[in-house]
Amino acid sequence: MSTLAWTAVVSLAAWAWLALGQGFFWRTDQRLPRRAEPAAWPSVAIVVPARDEAQMLPVSLPALLAQNYPGQAEVFLVDDGSKDGTGELARTLSAKYGGVPVTVSSPGEPEPGWTGKLWALRHGIALARERDPDWLLLTDADIAHEPDSLRELVAAALTQDIDLVSQMARLRVVSTWERLIVPAFVYFFGQLYPFRWINRARRPLATAAAGGCVLLRTEVAVRAGIPDSVRGAVIDDVSVARAVRRAGGRVWLGLAERVDSVRPYPRLADLWRMVSRSAYAQLRHNPLLLAGTVLGLALVYLVPPFALCAGSARGDAAAAWAGGVAWAVMTATYVPMLRYYRQSLWLAPLLPLTALLYLLMTVDSAVRHYRGRGAAWKGRTYSRPEAAPDR
Known part of the structure; x- marks a missing residue:
């Protein structure tokens, strides 16, 4: 030949x-696992790092405020040095829509060795822990959650005894370039980190998460030293999942049904x-x-x-x-x-x-x-x- x-x-x-x-890896059936409502709902702190997100917040923040979660929940939005009025807009939206209470704060510029997002998460998690929450939901400012998203995430984590539940948000697919590139992005990610392997405790080397939606047990986050242990990571979601796995926590990752990214990528650039x-x-x-x-x-x-x-x-x-x-x-x-x-x-x-x-x-x-x-x-x-x- x-x-x-x-x-x-x-x-x-x-x-x-x-x-x-x-x-x-090519199958798309890894969705939230079987779940049942608990007798008592744990408290959850929702930490949202935001830098120049004034265009995204009018869509994403009201969705968080409208969560029909039966337990105690609070949003901690960290304005990471925005120049477009992100922090003030968050306060305005909170006053307009009500619902889940919102605390807006700013950590200042990152210290050496920290990436901006993880520096903001550090500040938000520290504030959240003053309320002693049972769980942390780490989510991005461009992620819109359906009203029952938090409820379903917590129910799945408790039913399956999982310490980190992450969903890869359904990315926006509208423009021609988005149609060509975005589904392949998730396809390639799954090829690199097969979801089935991640979700099996006996495959500890296969570990990843999707940073837009990470529900994390606070006790395990403290044990894993998050976010300090991964402070220099650009690919922070994979880093967090690995830290949790090293600390003995169980990790689960799947495709989202109630979580969507609203950030547009209209051009190839x-x-x-x-x-x-x-x-x-x-x-x-x-x-x-x-x-x-x-x-x-x-x-x-x-x-x-x-x-x-x-x-x-x-x-x-x-x-x-x-x-x-x-x-x-x-x-x-x-x-x-x-x-x-x-x-x-x-x-x-x-x-x-x-x-x-x-x-x-x-x-x-x-x-x-x-x-x-x-x-x-x-x-x-x-x-x-x-x-x-x-x-």
């Missing part, structure tokens, strides 16, 4: 392993910044890991369509057959995620194009790092941030 045919066969073998041996700001940090700023990732993405996602087209043009039946089957398997594994996002299944064969974009975003993330721009987000730049510390 030709070199192209052998390469296509290797790609096909990789897809066979991914489809069957990577925790069935917006999505590009979202991915590239932390992609190289995920690779621990290691050039060898970067090279391996680029080669891996090319082999798994780019070789199948190339082998099919080039093999057909050259009369290389083996290359065309192996490439075509690999592309078909790839396409089939992407269909469940598109259905979850209620998108056209015609987007499934375009996954290689989306993977190419993610490859370029990852390379750009490394270039930005070596140019000293690091992980830039909302006016702050971290020249050498941590991804998800192991200790």
Whole structure:
């Protein structure tokens, strides 16, 4: 066989392993586990770090205020140096809508070694602990919760005796670029951190969370030293989950049904910044890991369509057959995620194009790092941030 045919066969073998041996990452059935209402509802402190979120708060904050939670709940919104009136708007919305009480505070600029979000979380958690809550809900300012979201999260955690329950919010998918890139973002995340593995206590090395919605038992948070133990992490959700697992806590992660992100990413540039700001940090700023990732993405996602087209043009039946089957398997594994996002299944064969974009975003993330721009987000730049510390 030709070199192209052998390469296509290797790609096909990789897809066979991914489809069957990577925790069935492509399935979308990991939702909140079976739950029953407790006899007594625990108290919950909802901590919301917010930096320049005046556009998001009119949608997200009223949803938190409207939670029909039977127990005691309070929102602690931390205005992280906003310049658009985020803090004052939060107070105005609280006075207008009522519901769950809101405390608005500001921690000042982060101390050295802290990322902005985790510095804000540190301040909010410290204030919350003065009320001695049983649980902490860590959620972002662009996340809208259905009225029963908190109730269902707490019921699931108590019924299953889980210390950290996290849901990956359903991201906004409206613009053309969002349709092309956003479902794939969740698909790739699940491939890297298979939800089934995370949700099995016997797979301790497979640990992650989704930072937009994390319900955390306060006792375990204290034992894990959160957020101080992960203060330098840009990929804070994975870091928090690992800290909880190291402290002996149980972690669960699934797809959301009652939690949505309202942040728009209408342009390719917006999505590009979202991915590239932390992609190289995920690779621990290691050039060898970067090279391996680029080669891996090319082999798994780019070789199948190339082998099919080039093999057909050259009369290389083996290359065309192996490439075509690999592309078909790839396409089939992407269909469940598109259905979850209620998108056209015609987007499934375009996954290689989306993977190419993610490859370029990852390379750009490394270039930005070596140019000293690091992980830039909302006016702050971290020249050498941590991804998800192991200790």
